[in-house]
Amino acid sequence: MLKLDKISVKLGDFELQKISFDVEDGEYFVLLGESGIGKTVLLESIAGLIEPDEGKIFLDSENISNKKIQKRNIGIVYQDDSLFPHMNVRENIIYPLKCNHNSKKEIRDKLNKIVDKFNINSLLYRKINTLSGGELQKVALARTLITNPKILLLDEPLSSLDVNFREKIKSILRKINRDGQTIVHITHDYQEAISLADRIGIMENGKISQIGTPDEIFRHPKSQFVANFIGIKNFYRGKIVIKNKSNEDISDFNIEDLTFHILSDAKSGVGFLILRSEDIIISNNPTKSSARNNFRGKVIDIAHAKLGVEITVDIGVEISALITKESLKLLDIDYGKDIWVSFKASAAKFIGG
Amino acid sequence: MQKNKIDIFQLILIFLGGIVLLFILAPLVGLFVNTEPSQFAETAQDSEVCSSIWLTIWTSIAMTLIFSIFAIPLSYILARKSFPLKGLVNGLIDLPIVIPHSAAGIAILGIVVKGTILSNLAKKIGFGFISAPAGIMLAMAFVSIPFLINSARDAFGGVPERLEKVAMTLGASPVRVFFTISLPLAWRGILSGLVMMWARGMSEFGAVVIIAYHPMITPVLIWERFTSYGLKYARPVAVLFITICLILFVILRILAKKKNYVETR
CATH class of the missing domain: 3.40.50.300 (P-loop containing nucleotide triphosphate hydrolases)
Known part of the structure; x- marks a missing residue:
């Protein structure tokens, strides 16, 4: 030692x-x-x-x-x-x-x-x-x-x-x-x-x-x-699994029972996933968009940041989203409320470990 | 318009530079042109001239090698270590270049005349300095050693210190680091310094003539022939000496041109 x-x-x-x-x-x-x-x-x-x-x-x-x-x-x-x-x-x-x-x-x-x-x-x-x-x-x-x-x-x-x-x-x-x-x-x-x-x-x-x-x-x-x-709050250790279908460029990133879809050319294996809070979208209802990751969860924390508000949602793991005060009011977000969290597969950054 | 300006400027540079080259070359070429081949051949067979050239060559080589044993470690210290009055020491090393060489000869004479520690020590071992090869070497070394020290110091300074540190973490002792890393990597600069020291020592007249008029090294012989017999007799000796010096100098410069690893990376 x-x-x-x-x-x-x-x-x-x-x-x-x-x-x-x-x-x-x-x-x-x-x-x-x-x-x-x-x-x-x-x-x-x-x-x-x-x-x-x-x-x-x-x-x-x-x-x-x-x-x-x-x-x-x-x-x-x-x-x-x-x-x-x-x-x-x-x-x-x-x-x-x-x-x-x-x-x-x-x-x-x-x-x-x-x-x-x-x-x-x-x-x-x-x-x-x-x-x-x-x-x-x-x-x-x-x-x-x-x-x-x-x-x-x-x-x-x-x-x-x-x-x-x-x-x-x-x-x-x-x-x-x-x-x-x-x-x-x-x-x-x-x-x-x-x-x-x-x-x-x-x-x-x-x-x-x-x-x-x-x-x-x-x-x-x-x-x-x-x-x-960047994205320090949304930092997950898990395993990347490559899908074998040649027409798909999406990989699965598994954290215990939860699966994120991510855009990555990494090989299968363990590593870390980083998501910037700015890239997380919050809505009251499921929306149809290009975001490949959509999860329902409960708001567990609302913290006012230097710029905007940081919302922490429990979707099986904790995930943070940075939104504006206007959005907070508009969506009527409060502790314990069920909301939808979404992010694009391309917003996730995988780091092999 | 701008192109023309550059061209004129370059022409001025070439003209001015050309004058300098002409200034160096003209007297030397004149020396060769004005010496008849028969005179040259005759001089080459003159035993006094030959022994004088041989004396000049061997004393200059010997003094370079002997003094390098002391100068190279000093250069390494100056390149690597910090100590009080380091600037003063660096200035001291350049001193022999700036003082008149005849004055340098007088100064050296002061430490080698009868009764001094150095002369007593030499006497015990069995040699002397006045009118002797040892005195010639001392005078040559005094005026030429700055060339080796400065060149070797810069060469050691150019060796990345990190390489020496890594070598130590790999188990090398300071002595091994010096001989296997610092010295080989600085070698080109050191060799160049050795050549410069040797060349400068070989051409020394002022300091040597005061300590040892006899035995005569070639610069003294040329002077002696000039003052006693005139230009006609001095010139062939000068031509022969310059030719030999040039040949040796070119050979050594080629040898010193070995690839410098540190610079080429």
């Missing part, structure tokens, strides 16, 4: 103030925060590259705050590839083994194993500047993981990749984590956080403002920063 105890660092414009959190063995922990708030500084403090001004870092109950970088057994992979440009892929991957004076046989065995795992056999003798973004990240991961680090630190590893590679690397990261690797990942992308994290820590103004599962964070945001993310 990794434990940070009141870590404070002041470095130029950044100031991290008494950062504390625990990461359990095998956990995927994502630190989510805007760019330029010192997330990398925190990661480098864990790795030992920056010495914190205050606080302690424990790894498996051992205080590693003053332990040598080389002896911490913590690997780091950065956003921009950090492969050594004067070495080929093979030389890069075996670099840590040479540092640790592994025998030739050990190097060969470990190399073969990691190369198979990442499916990078064809890249071994390629020069670094001939690799694509996704290949670079794969090699960087392979080079770090060949040392079997206790903790893998990832500094925005997907930010510089295009969409295709991003999904591939995400799936690799999930697999590594399923295999037992503890991961601390920092990002400014909430979708990335949702799709990968077991738990998310929100970083704001040099502090951790909230820690919780994606569900807890997005359903009950403790700060404006998290609340600024």
Whole structure:
């Protein structure tokens, strides 16, 4: 287990103030925060590259705050590839083994194993500047993981990749984590956080403002920063099921007994569904429209927002709609009233997880 | 209209630049043109000239290699570390470039004359500085070392610090990081600095002549022949020396032109 105890660092414009959190063995922990708030500084403090001004870092109950970088057994992979440009892929991957004076046989065995795992056999003798973004990240991961680090630190590893590679690397990261690797990942992308994290820590103004599962964070945001993310109230974990009929582009998203129809090209599997409150339509009677999702439910909450009114309706799950005060009056909405909720399949955003 | 303006401006640039090139080339070409092949051949067989050129080459190469052992680590420190008075140290390194070289020679003479710590130490080991190759090397190094330090410092500065950090998290010791990451990635700049230091040292006259008139390095020999016998006798020596320097310089520049990994990415 990794434990940070009141870590404070002041470095130029950044100031991290008494950062504390625990990461359990095998956990995927994502630190989510805007760019330029010192997330990398925190990661480098864990790795030992920056010495914190205050606080302690424990790894498996051992205080590693003053332990040598080389002896911490913590690997780091950065956003921009950090492969050594004067070495080929093979030389890069075996670099840590040479540092640790592994025998030739050990190097060969470990190399073969990691190369198979990442499916990078064809890249071994390629020069670094001939690799694509996704290949670079794969090699960087392979080079770090060949040392079997206790903790893998990832500094925005997907930010510089295009969409295709991003999904591939995400799936690799999930697999590594399923295999037992503890991961601390920092990002400014909430979708990335949702799709990968077991738990998310929100970083704001040099502090951790909230820690919780994606569900807890997005359903009950403790700060404006998290609340600024789109459609936070309508956030559901469930399973997407692809319909096999070729003339339909609609998939089913099942949350317990409830099924939403959504427009998505995602493959079948579990994940999260996000619906913006602004995209939910409320009516007193069922209406015929292009909205493929129509549910009857009871109003359980009416909250006045900065702009408009947020209506929470129980349709089997809680769903929030943002409407105007005029609509509230016109539809005569009150607590306990039965109303209809509808939204278009295209309004739903699925994030694989 | 605008196109014409650009053309005229470019013509002015080319004209002004051309004058500079002519200024550099004309005296050198004149030197070659005014030297008869027979004189050139005769000079090439002159044992005094040959031993002087050989002395100049080996002392300049040796001083470059010896002083690089001290200069490269200093360059790395200047590129990577922050410390009080760093600006002053950087300024100090450029000092040998701005002071007159004869004055530099006088200054060096002050630390190598009889009775100084350096001269006593050298005497114990079995060599001396005055009128000796060691003195020549010291004078050459003093005036040329800024070229290596500045070039190597910039080259180390160009190596992404992140690569060094990653290497450490992968288990590399600071020594291994220096030799396997920083040095190879900065090598092109360092090599270029070594070539510049060597070239500048080899052509030094002012500082060397004060410490070691004898044995004569070629710049001193050219001066000696000019003052004693005149232009006719000095010119073939200069031509021969310039030819050899140019050949060596071109070869080293080609070697130094190896692909720079950091810049090409």
